[in-house]
Amino acid sequence: MLHAEFRDPLLVTVYDAECPWTREDDFFLAVVGETPNGRVLDLGCGTGRLALGLAAAGHTVTGVDPARASLQAARAKPGSEQVIWVEGTSADLPDSAFDVAVMTSHVAQFFVTDEEFDRALADLRRALVAGGRLVFDTRDPAARRWEKWNPVDSQRLVELADGTVATAWTEVTAVIDGAVSFTHHYTFPDRRELQSTATLRFRTEKEVRAALHAAGLQVEHIYGGWNREPIGDGDGELLVIAHT
Incomplete structure (x- = not known):
């Protein structure tokens, strides 16, 4: 099954057990925290680990995911009532509704074709307020x-x-x-x-920057690791912070 770890109820429990809170979540929590009490979108929220952490930190959080089994697991967790859960995709996002949007756990790589990625970025740009920020991770192909x-x-x-x-x-x-x-x-x-x-899809830094520019998003930083190392000196990541 395609992406069964998000769609099959048994494999969702395996995914949840394999993916506890880590320094990756600390990174996103810290960046989002630069916008106190923000309206935050977690696109591809999965079983809700980060969405729940963001809500506990005082943000107003909406978690959006197309996988029903993952959302059911998220809704069953303590504190889930603090998050708005939406079964859907970026196409379902409201206009100008969020101060910060995040895509974690390499969700950006799920958009395999350029058309899919461009459409998702355009939807995220539409959903952010003026000056709103987008934060996501994608693995560096290098x-x-x-x-x-x-x-x-x-x-x-x-x-x-x-x-x-x-x-x-x-x-x-x-x-x-x-x-x-x-x-x-x-x-x-x-x-x-x-x-x-x-x-x-593994996109190069150049490809990521070009897609963001085409979507009307300005790059603030791209880091190579979870401790904000330069590209090539960190964890083999491209950690992107951009704004409208």
Whole structure:
């Protein structure tokens, strides 16, 4: 299933267990915090980890995601009543409604074609107020992170909330013009085996800057790591902060 870790209820629990709060969330929380008590959009909010953290920090948060199973998991978490949850995409965003928009966990890479990415950025530009900020992460292709997505380097054990331990690993199936296709494999103690397929686009800094400019967004900073290192000196990331 395409993106099954967000759409299959069982794999959503695996995703949730694999993705606790980290310094990545600290980065987004800090940047958003530069706009106190802001109206914040979390596009591709998934199971709500960052959206809930932002709401707890005093922001008015709207989480938008097309995956119903992920949103159901988000709504079941403590504090979920503080967030407005919307099942939808960037096309469903209201005009001039947010002070800050974020896309985390490399959601920007889910827009594989240039047309998809351009449309999402245009929607985000429309949804932000004058002077509003957009913050997102995307992997730097120069770091070639996908080379670690193989059965040996990617194999991990994931303990779920009920104590069940799943085995997971990833294999790359194609790399074509910056688009990396792969399959996540999951095995459970009862011998069930599930898979999730996806393709992510790795855009260069030049490509990211060009797309933002075309959408009418001005780049403030692009960092290479979660401690705001220069590009190429950090964690193999492109951490983008832009404004309208």
